[in-house]
Amino acid sequence: MKKSIAFMKYILCTQAIKRTLRGSVLAALVFLQMSSESMAxxxxxxxxxxxxxxxxxxxxxxxxxxxxxxxxxxxxxxxxxxxxxxxxxxxxxxxxxxxxxxxxxxxxxxxxxxxxxxxxxxxxxxxxxxxxxxxxxxxxxxxxxxxxxxxxxxxxxxxxxxxxxxxxxxxxxxxxxxxxxxxxxxxxxxxxxxxxxxxxxxxxxxxxxxxxxxxxxxxxxxxxxxxxxxxxxxxxxxxxxxxxxxxxxxxxxxxxxxxxxxxxxxxxxxxxxxxxxxxxxxxxxxxxxxxRSPRKIFRDRSLITDTVATYAIIEWHFTGPSLQIAADSVCFEMEISGQKWPGYYLGQGRYAVRYSPKQAETASYSTISSIPALNGLKGQYVAVIPWPGKENLEDYKVxxxxxxxxxxxxxxxxxxxxxxxxxxxxxxxxxxxxxxxxxxxx
CATH class of the missing domain: 3.90.245.10 (Ribonucleoside hydrolase-like)
Known part of the structure; x- marks a missing residue:
């Protein structure tokens, strides 16, 4: 009987030690994981x-x-x-x-x-x-x-x-x-x-x-x-x-x-x-x-007297015929200083181009399109530094x-x-x- 009691105590003690060891290992693993996450x-x-x-x-x-x-x-x-x-x-x-x-x-x-x-x-x-x-x-x-x-x-x-x-x-x-x-x-x-x-x-x-x-x-x-x-x-x-x-x-x-x-x-x-x-x-x-971030919308052509900030967003909006094409379709181009930019149909006879000058410049542009009302439109603008420059009503309010x-x-x-x-x-x-x-x- 005494041997059985002693044996049972031994078993219980061994199990407690194992639980303690498992807890210690688990705690160590959690600590290492937390440390790794903290370092990351x-x-x-x-x-x-x-x-x-x-x-x-x-x-x-x-x-x-x-x-x-x-x-x-x-x-x-x-x-x-x-x-x-x-x-x-x-x-x-x-x-x-x-x-x-x-x-x-x-x-x-x-x-x-x-x-x-x-x-x-x-x-x-x-x-x-x-x-x-x-x-x-x-x-x-x-x-x-x-x-x-x-x-x-x-x-x-x-x-x-x-x-x-x-x-x-x-x-x-x-x-x-x-x-x-x-x-x-x-x-x-x-x-x-x-x-x-x-x-x-x-x-x-x-x-x-x-x-x-x-x-x-x-x-x-x-x-x-x-x-x-x-x-x-x-x-x-x-x-x-x-x-x-x-x-x-x-x-x-x-x-x-x-x-x-x-x-x-x-x-x-x-x-x-x-x-x-x-x-x-x-x-x-x-x-x-x-x-504010500068933005200028021209509701027709711009001229040499029109000044914008360098890095501003410039938009040219034109009117023309109403077309049976999806809005946001590219249907004309604008050539600015030898480079071409897509022009989009906005719907209901409205068209637009968006551009941003990367430097101070005096630039000329012209439009190219199979749509007569949008072909050959010419203009200029002047981009100046520093930006954001003068305030416009169309500026983005950031x-x-x-x-x-x-x-x-x-x-x-x-x-x-x-x-x-x-x-x-x-x-x-x-x-x-x-x-x-x-x-x-x-």
Whole structure:
């Protein structure tokens, strides 16, 4: 009997120990999971929309730069949004180069993402500009943005746009609730010129979006004003990049190795500075809040006496015959300074073109159409800096979290508004990058 009681006590004691051990292991696993999540949350969450593979190879340079710093971020999306030949394979090509250099990078820093995971979050976005209404149909890229932005997280999703806003506009149209979870840093300027319809949709329908609209500030990244010789765009490659791994070997294929990387300031903004304070100093520039974004509607032709702000949205509205075609159909063109822009039928005999000048200019235009009333209309306009310029009744009224290039004359480089807020940090960010190129020489 005594043996049975002793044996039962032994069994109960053993079970208690096992439960304690299981609890300890479970607690340890939970702690490790929480620690992992906490560490991930300390890294800014990134979603990149890029027109890599298009007409400007600076996106390839910026993608290489981003991948070399990929351990500093939680990258959740890489989307190809290109209206010409650029496709998601061009992003994959960069990831393949990164994979070759990953062993060298990982010897010097922890936390680099696996190439396979990056390929898995690479998606195809819009392959054509938005129609006049500013959105079309969902893409793989816009759906992925909605999915990423809908995740429960204590950190915002930083949507960095290196090209057109088409996928952002589509995502906001399809799921407006995501805007409370995202912050957009957009490299505008030329991209605004090529995608004014998507911009119009966002500014008109989602003015409460958190937005940095960098139309000129980003140019400070590659403008050589007051730069020492070894940090000039034409000399940096030979001194620091040449011979550095697979990415360094590939780099010369873009502008012959001359630095441009006009999209890099979008993530550099998160590297050094307080991203919650756009008016402060950061590697990605300093910005000012605006309450309106300029827009000018001409209800007929404009003349040389008509002045608009550079980077403004300009619309020309014309009247003509009522047609039995769908609204938003392209039915004429406007040629501006040798480039052609689509003109749309709005219905009930109304027609329109939307455009944004990327620089100060005096420009002429003419219309081309098989519709006699819309053919051969000619006019001019003058675009001036700084933006946002004079107030117009048609301006978009944007919310309290819309920021753009600072307009103090002391911060210009030539005609580029706000560019010195980036170029002032040139030595810091290029010397920091030079250290990582040294890693690839191992």
């Amino acid at each position: 949350q300390h890294k800014p969450r990134l979603f990149i929309s890029t027109d890599i593979g298009g007409t400007d190879p600076d996106d390839n340079q910026s993608m290489i730069h981003l991948l070399m710093y990929a351990n500093d971020f939680s990258i959740e999306g890489l989307v190809s949004t290109s209206f010409v030949q650029g496709r998601k394979q061009h992003i994959v090509d960069m990831i393949n180069l990164y994979e070759k250099d990953l062993p060298s990078l990982s010897r010097h820093a922890k936390g680099y993402p696996a190439p396979g995971s990056l390929r898995g979050l690479t998606k195809q976005g819009a392959v054509a500009g938005a129609p006049f209404k500013g959105y079309a149909t969902a893409t793989e890229g816009s759906k992925w943005l909605v999915e990423c932005a809908s995740k429960r997280s204590s950190s915002p999703l930083w949507v960095l746009v290196w090209g057109g806003l088409e996928d952002v506009a589509q995502a906001l149209h399809d799921s407006p609730a995501i805007k409370k979870n995202i912050r957009v840093y957009w490299i505008g300027g030329p991209n605004k010129k090529w995608g004014p319809n998507a911009y119009h949709y966002i500014a008109a329908n989602h003015p409460d979006l958190w937005m940095i609209e960098a139309n000129a500030t980003y140019r400070g990244w590659f403008m050589d004003a007051d730069a020492p010789e070894e940090l000039k765009a034409k000399t940096y490659f030979n001194k620091y990049i040449n011979g550095s791994g697979a990415m360094g070997t590939d780099f010369i294929n873009y502008y012959g190795g001359n630095l441009k990387m006009g999209d890099t300031p979008s993530f550099a903004y998160l590297q050094h500075g307080d991203p919650d304070n756009p008016g402060g100093d950061s590697w990605g520039g300093s910005f000012t809040r605006i309450a 919310g309290r979290n819309w920021y753009t290039d600072r307009k103090e004359s002391s911060l210009f480089i030539g005609s580029q508004q706000g560019a010195k807020t980036v170029s002032k940090h040139r030595a810091a960010y290029l010397n920091d990058w030079a250290k990582r190129w040294e890693w690839l020489k191992d």
